[in-house]
Amino acid sequence: MHSLTVPARSSAVGFVVRAVAIATGALSVALPALAEGAAGPLAGAVPTHVGPVPVDFILFALTLLGVAVFHHRVFTVAVTGLSAILAWKFLVPGFKHGAGFEGLTAHMSHEWVVLANLFLLLLGFAVLSRHFETSNVPEKIPAILPDNWLGGVVLLGLIFVLSSFLDNIAAAMIGGIVAKHVFEDRVHIGYIAAIVAASNAGGAGSVVGDTTTTMMWIDGVSPLDVLHAYVASFVALAIISVPASLAQQKYQPIQARADASVSVDWGRVFIVVAILATAIGSNVAANLYAPHLLDMLPVIGLGVWLAIIVTALLRKPDWSIVSSSLKGTLFLLCLVMSASLMPVESLPPASWQSTMGLGFVSAVFDNIPLTALALAQGGYDWGMLAFAVGFGGSMMWFGSSAGVAITNIFPDAKSVWKWVTQGWFVIVAYIVGFMVLYLVLGWHPHAPHT
Numbered sequence: 001m002h003s004l005t006v007p008a009r010s011s012a013v014g015f016v017v018r019a020v021a022i023a024t025g026a027l028s029v030a031l032p033a034l035a036e037g038a039a040g041p042l043a044g045a046v047p048t049h050v051g052p053v054p055v056d057f058i059l060f061a062l063t064l065l066g067v068a069v070f071h072h073r074v075f076t077v078a079v080t081g082l083s084a085i086l087a088w089k090f091l092v093p094g095f096k097h098g099a100g101f102e103g104l105t106a107h108m109s110h111e112w113v114v115l116a117n118l119f120l121l122l123l124g125f126a127v128l129s130r131h132f133e134t135s136n137v138p139e140k141i142p143a144i145l146p147d148n149w150l151g152g153v154v155l156l157g158l159i160f161v162l163s164s165f166l167d168n169i170a171a172a173m174i175g176g177i178v179a180k181h182v183f184e185d186r187v188h189i190g191y192i193a194a195i196v197a198a199s200n201a202g203g204a205g206s207v208v209g210d211t212t213t214t215m216m217w218i219d220g221v222s223p224l225d226v227l228h229a230y231v232a233s234f235v236a237l238a239i240i241s242v243p244a245s246l247a248q249q250k251y252q253p254i255q256a257r258a259d260a261s262v263s264v265d266w267g268r269v270f271i272v273v274a275i276l277a278t279a280i281g282s283n284v285a286a287n288l289y290a291p292h293l294l295d296m297l298p299v300i301g302l303g304v305w306l307a308i309i310v311t312a313l314l315r316k317p318d319w320s321i322v323s324s325s326l327k328g329t330l331f332l333l334c335l336v337m338s339a340s341l342m343p344v345e346s347l348p349p350a351s352w353q354s355t356m357g358l359g360f361v362s363a364v365f366d367n368i369p370l371t372a373l374a375l376a377q378g379g380y381d382w383g384m385l386a387f388a389v390g391f392g393g394s395m396m397w398f399g400s401s402a403g404v405a406i407t408n409i410f411p412d413a414k415s416v417w418k419w420v421t422q423g424w425f426v427i428v429a430y431i432v433g434f435m436v437l438y439l440v441l442g443w444h445p446h447a448p449h450t
Helices: 009-029 031-036 055-069 074-091 100-134 137-144 149-165 168-182 189-203 211-218 229-251 266-289 291-295 299-311 320-340 352-361 367-377 382-395 401-407 416-422 424-441
Strands: none
Touching: 055 074, 055 320, 055 416, 074 100, 074 320, 100 137, 100 168, 100 266, 100 299, 100 320, 100 401, 137 149, 137 168, 149 168, 149 189, 149 229, 168 189, 168 401, 189 229, 189 382, 189 401, 189 416, 189 424, 211 266, 211 367, 211 382, 229 382, 229 424, 266 291, 266 299, 320 401, 352 367, 352 382, 352 424, 367 382, 382 401, 382 424, 416 424
16 A cells, blocks of 8 residues: 655755765766866767767666666666766866857756746646545446446546547546545556557647657647557557556456445535646747747746635645655656756657657657657658657656656655566557558648748
């Protein structure tokens, strides 16, 4: 049983102190580079590649390996990895936009909005999920779900539908809270993987359902040009639903009936709807009327927190959830930041094969910079790319923000080995869904649109 309790004060302070100590120690090694202002004091003296592979990638791969092996210390591993990558950048090759602090500052001018949005959304949707949980709606859900393994199938279908018009993080969090209740706190890791996969599949064909598709919309891609991603998404949903639900039914059967003695707190239901509506409304309004703001401010995250603060007048939020979710949120930001520092200056020529490969890459690299590179390059079938980078992240628990968010509820899922072995059907669903999309509709690349 995993509760969302506040960590002990010493524990919360402890992980922050450790993070600062690690980062300070690593960056102090790089202080000479900060004064140099060149590519780094060791530039030219130290090889930047091991064979054809940049050292940056090796450091990031070691970070991901550390996450896989030391899954109970993932935050420390992520902070250490990010610090090592930053130190390497300062000492030897410099950053994409320059060297030293100037290069880092230029890089962060491009990345801070993405990081701030993720930070605000992850913590904001944690507050939203607690409102939803304490509204007692999850206690009523069993009344509308079949009382057998088909109940798990229906729940995954509902998550898929929710994610088509909500952010996939919110859909996954709501689905996780419902699963936590209907399966009495015993949720199979394979089913947790299926929840993430269903939320990512549902958002793949909608420009308001996933950050990557929203990026495409902002950049000028028509919503109709990503809609056909649902061909692959429906196939993927069908593949994951049965084995995940059967595994869950064997592990912990669905609750037989709803608790009739519990009444729904409609005030909290209203708050959940208001927060979600604000998230969607701020996203749509900014895209339609002030798209330049999306590059300047974390519009969606700020909108969510504005709604949380205003609706606190109606029902007080459980602020403790912010503390308990902080560590997982910072972990994700460390990985996203590390991925953004990788020297991925260009992608292979756009083709259906390279697009399929990007799906596997997105399972371990952040799909936001991958999508940005693809948009700059052009020549992709945007619906195929949307499914690849969206659903592909479901193959690892840290491959998508929805996965990281839900593992704050189910900490045991923070294991690469368990995620892959118990959620193996997600990988099968990605391959089969992608190939069905290609065989049915073919490869229809779009010319660069900007």
